[in-house]
Amino acid sequence: MGESGAESRTDGDATGGGTGVGAGRETGRKTGRETYGPTGGGAEVCVEAVGLEKVFQVRRRTGVLRRERREVRAVDGIDFTVARGEMVGFIGPNGAGKSTTIKMLTGILTPSGGRLRVAGIDPARERTRLTRRIGVVFGQRTTLWWDLPLRDSYALVRRIYRIPGERYRANLDRCVELLDLGELLDVPVRQLSLGQRMRADIAAALLHDPEVLYLDEPTIGLDVISKAQVRDFLRDLNAERGTTVLLTTHDLTDIEQLCERVIVIDHGRLMYDGALAGLHEVGESERTLVVDLERELPPIEGVPGARTVRTEGPRQWLAFPASASAAPIVARIAADHPLVDLSLREPDIEDVIARMYAQQRRPAAG
């Protein structure tokens, strides 16, 4: 994200103070965009966005004394609902409008247009009331106090949210146990590793029992073991407590392991809302099987549904549709070739979305 050059941002909200760019815009309007799949549905609605918009005004210096005003339409009329207890992945390329949407959902930013409800509350109007019902974790920065031992940070969180003693202790004990924080409670936050800090931040966001948890890149920069720890914990939290989770990530494995549903936005518009497998089908994206053979051999052929796309000594790369199962492909290779080792690579999010665009353009061109 980010506007470069001599532009200055108005970090506040564009509509605030009655000078809103979006003021007077029709809400809940049809945008003419194309989306695939359902928009939420199901049980009790926990998050509802209708025609949600956010327009920033950016001033650009065009001369010594001259400034030019420009609008950045960061969120351009999106509709979605999230049912209570759902875990939904919220993905899109850089600058798509994800963070802006999350900030509106938490009440940090006021929408320029449209309607928004989180746990029955209008986030911009009743931000303080909403704060008690939601938890927020930003992977790239901590909400904890840098110089304080973790234990003291949590005590401050308790005071801020006015969490009753018994509830606080029960929640803290549970988080300490499940997130393996016991040894870290007396360590200042600045001395924690990234993985430890992330677990500590997740605990801080849960001490007041939020109904909705927003996670912004919760596994970014973590090693494989820390990622697994965080994912396991979130899965359990969702299963046991029915916490509604909205997850922003660039890691498709996060989505694959945690979310049954994914919402894709780009240029502030909703591009897809449905199952991850459906997204792969729409985009015809591919996974790659990397196989190590005993020795250098000609490219593997004759494996139904897969094709060899690269060879390098005894290592070969086979691509196959991401929506298909790898099992029969692996079985066939293992039966016909001297297989030593293998690994599976998921497509990255940018690739999946690029393919989705290409697919969308194809019929129009034809």
Ligand SMILES: Nc1ncnc2c1ncn2[C@@H]1O[C@H](COP(=O)(O)OP(=O)(O)OP(=O)(O)O)[C@@H](O)[C@H]1O
């Ligand atoms: N405070 C602001 N003032 C002006 N423009 C902004 C502001 N915040 C975001 N934008 C612009 O709005 C657009 C959407 O940004 P946003 O941060 O929501 O994207 P994102 O999908 O979260 O991207 P990333 O994955 O890089 O974090 C971008 O063009 C960004 O430059």
